Amino acid sequence: MTTTSPPRATSGAWRDGDPVGRRRFVDLGAVELERGGVLPAVRVAYETWGELNAAGDNAVLVEHALTGDSHVDGPTGPGHPTPGWWDGLVGPGKPLDSDRYFVVAANVLGGCQGSTGPSSPSPDGTPWGSRFPFVTVRDQVQTELLLADALGVARWHTVLGGSMGGMRALEWAVTHPERVGTAIVLASTAYATAEQIGWCQAQLLAIRADPEFRGGDYYDHPTGPDTGLGIARRIAHVTYRSELELHERFGREPQQSEDPLGGRGRYAVESYLDHHAGKLAGRFDANSYVVLTEAMNSHDVGRGRGGVAAALARVTAEVVVVAVDSDRLYPPRLSHEIAAAVPGSRLHTVHSDYGHDGFLIEIEQVGAIVGQVLAAPA
Ligand SMILES: CC(=O)SCCNC(=O)CCNC(=O)[C@H](O)C(C)(C)COP(=O)(O)OP(=O)(O)OC[C@H]1O[C@@H](n2cnc3c(N)ncnc32)[C@H](O)[C@@H]1OP(=O)(O)O
Ligand SMILES: N[C@@H](CCO)C(=O)O
Numbered sequence: 001m002t003t004t005s006p007p008r009a010t011s012g013a014w015r016d017g018d019p020v021g022r023r024r025f026v027d028l029g030a031v032e033l034e035r036g037g038v039l040p041a042v043r044v045a046y047e048t049w050g051e052l053n054a055a056g057d058n059a060v061l062v063e064h065a066l067t068g069d070s071h072v073d074g075p076t077g078p079g080h081p082t083p084g085w086w087d088g089l090v091g092p093g094k095p096l097d098s099d100r101y102f103v104v105a106a107n108v109l110g111g112c113q114g115s116t117g118p119s120s121p122s123p124d125g126t127p128w129g130s131r132f133p134f135v136t137v138r139d140q141v142q143t144e145l146l147l148a149d150a151l152g153v154a155r156w157h158t159v160l161g162g163s164m165g166g167m168r169a170l171e172w173a174v175t176h177p178e179r180v181g182t183a184i185v186l187a188s189t190a191y192a193t194a195e196q197i198g199w200c201q202a203q204l205l206a207i208r209a210d211p212e213f214r215g216g217d218y219y220d221h222p223t224g225p226d227t228g229l230g231i232a233r234r235i236a237h238v239t240y241r242s243e244l245e246l247h248e249r250f251g252r253e254p255q256q257s258e259d260p261l262g263g264r265g266r267y268a269v270e271s272y273l274d275h276h277a278g279k280l281a282g283r284f285d286a287n288s289y290v291v292l293t294e295a296m297n298s299h300d301v302g303r304g305r306g307g308v309a310a311a312l313a314r315v316t317a318e319v320v321v322v323a324v325d326s327d328r329l330y331p332p333r334l335s336h337e338i339a340a341a342v343p344g345s346r347l348h349t350v351h352s353d354y355g356h357d358g359f360l361i362e363i364e365q366v367g368a369i370v371g372q373v374l375a376a377p378a
């Protein structure tokens with residue numbers, strides 16, 4: 001295994017010359033793709049907490065969601081433009097106890113936070129751009145299998161994640177039952193639903209309709225498809241929150257002194273969405289957003305396996321399913337379906353006013369569930 005810390009250009013948060021902080025990089029070689037073809041020279045960025053024990057049975061894989069990264073926990077700093085997305089969950093005595101567990105988090109295949117994605121150099125040295133292949137959640141898990149091998153992890157004690165991270169956690173348990181002890185699947189699903197694909201279509205069209213997108217080959221232009229990516233984020237962000245939260249928080253209020261009735265001013269909720277759009281455009285690559293969105297749309301643990309129920313029935317891991325009660329994008333019924341189909345699984349419900357993002361925001365409830373699962377004797 002080679003571990004290096006190269007500066008590498010992306011159009012997302014990580015730019016050429018950035019310090020790399022605590023991230024490490026591993027070159028995994030070629031990854032064979034589910035839909036055919038091979039992605040050569042795959043590199044993965046990852047972070048770890050704690051140590052792998054002599055028996056090699058204390059490794060925990062934390063899977064991030066769509067715009068997350070390997071920085072699960074910790075402050076901003078060199079190489080970490082954003083704080084940990086589950087800040088406070090990892091460390092000595094924390095739910096993901098680094099005194100006891102070897103906690104690993106990797107940036108997903110197709111991402112833009114250090115792992116191979118469309119902004120990475122292709123074999124000819126220029127960014128992949130539009131030539132980056134279609135990847136599925138199964139390809140992402142296959143890449144993580146190579147990472148596990150490189151780290152000497154024969155079997156994960158636990159794989160856990162929310163949303164797109166939950167897709168990978170569940171796919172791990174279905175594809176490699178012998179290599180997963182426990183899977184914790186939060187605010188997620190066994191398959192992308194028609195409505196999820198529908199919301200994603202509007203987001204993909206927004207990016208592709210931006211003239212700055214240039215079919216995905218915009219890296220040598222001074223400007224990229226920030227407008228399209230921002231519209232995609234606005235659409236997505238509404239689905240990530242609850243109707244009641246938005247109503248109670250913003251109602252019909254104008255943004256400060258602006259006059260929405262005059263046609264040019266904004267409602268406060270519009271300003272809020274503008275803010276999230278701008279933030280994402282500043283830290284994320286539009287091509288990665290497209291690639292990862294299409295990967296999420298591909299998600300169906302039952303594909304080629306006789307359907308979802310048959311696929312879930314073969315899981316041998318202990319499965320803990322966590323629904324967020326106000327989640328309208330991954331509604332609780334999808335968690336209930338997983339729990340009903342996986343033998344011996346357990347279901348928890350997180351109460352949140354926030355909707356889907358509750359799996360990121362309700363850190364105490366999530367920490368209590370994760371801590372309870374991981375506190376159990378191995
Ligand atoms: C913090 C990070 O970005 S971590 C980076 C990695 N992140 C991830 O992986 C997850 C991606 N992040 C997310 O999905 C979301 O940002 C969440 C879940 C973390 C948001 O959680 P919340 O704490 O509920 O934040 P919320 O949605 O209320 O947004 C707060 C922001 O909106 C801004 N805001 C609130 N009201 C308005 C308004 N009327 N006009 C403009 N901006 C507004 C706040 O100033 C704040 O800005 P800041 O985040 O730049 O400080
Ligand atoms: N807010 C999360 C939601 C995706 O599930 C993200 O941006 O990753």
